Amino acid sequence: MEPLTLIVVVAAVVSGACWVLSLLTRDTSWVDRAWSIVPVVYAWIFAGAALASGLDAARLVMMALLATAWGARLTFNFARKGGYTGTEDYRWAILRARLHPLQFQVLNLLFIVGLQMTLLVLITLPAHVALMHAAPLTAWDALFAVVFLALLTGETIADQQQWDFHRRKRAAGGALAPGFLTTGLFRYSRHPNFFFEQAQWWVFYAIGAAAAVASGLGFVGGALNWTIVGPLLLTALFIGSTMFTESISASRYPEYARYRRTTSMIIPWVPRERVSL
Numbered sequence: 001m002e003p004l005t006l007i008v009v010v011a012a013v014v015s016g017a018c019w020v021l022s023l024l025t026r027d028t029s030w031v032d033r034a035w036s037i038v039p040v041v042y043a044w045i046f047a048g049a050a051l052a053s054g055l056d057a058a059r060l061v062m063m064a065l066l067a068t069a070w071g072a073r074l075t076f077n078f079a080r081k082g083g084y085t086g087t088e089d090y091r092w093a094i095l096r097a098r099l100h101p102l103q104f105q106v107l108n109l110l111f112i113v114g115l116q117m118t119l120l121v122l123i124t125l126p127a128h129v130a131l132m133h134a135a136p137l138t139a140w141d142a143l144f145a146v147v148f149l150a151l152l153t154g155e156t157i158a159d160q161q162q163w164d165f166h167r168r169k170r171a172a173g174g175a176l177a178p179g180f181l182t183t184g185l186f187r188y189s190r191h192p193n194f195f196f197e198q199a200q201w202w203v204f205y206a207i208g209a210a211a212a213v214a215s216g217l218g219f220v221g222g223a224l225n226w227t228i229v230g231p232l233l234l235t236a237l238f239i240g241s242t243m244f245t246e247s248i249s250a251s252r253y254p255e256y257a258r259y260r261r262t263t264s265m266i267i268p269w270v271p272r273e274r275v276s277l
Helices: 003-025 030-035 038-052 058-080 090-098 101-122 126-132 139-171 192-214 226-252 256-262
Strands: none
Touching: 003 030, 003 038, 003 101, 003 126, 030 038, 030 058, 030 101, 038 058, 038 101, 038 126, 058 126, 058 139, 058 192, 090 101, 090 226, 101 226, 126 192, 126 226, 139 192, 192 226, 226 256
């Protein structure tokens, strides 16, 4: 089976399973549990196709290894927060309470399952470009791989800082002023882990674009190609999700409004004034 067709079939099966399970268990986090796994599978399907075809598969294998490192880190972080033990994302419970049951199920089918599972296919499609334009690795690939790993390290640090903060908060009885993290990387961005997450998939796109350029394509069709829709939609999803998450935080913590005024939302930047909440 052609690799892209196989990926669409896998995505359809996983989507159906996530939707049915969400109905049976009243737990809408099944897509969250698949989020860090299926892109790795898709990346290896593309790499396997290159290997089986006798093409120069070095770039595809590199992309699959980078995706695997991304998935392993995210899976570990999700697991230690209880994501695989039946703990539903608190935001879905809030949305369920705000919407009519029928409205929520339409949202569940079209957005929580449909859109997100489609997005997980789209962000891996730069590997399809790399497969269609198989060419030897270049210095650009080495640079992008280093940047990807640096971003992965940044996200690991941000997640660890957040994990340590919530452990201190639990040890303090659930109350630790100001109620949210404002130190470390969170002094420069309210969501540094979100920044690093999105940036990794922009670099993944850049690797696919490098393959197209190396094969002789120019700026349009090479450096700028149709698979850019993946990281663009991912960024849009994160912005929307962040705005919703922050509306919840602002309702819970009085000091969050000041944190918003002083600290960049996603892209790390120098605080507009010293954060001492």
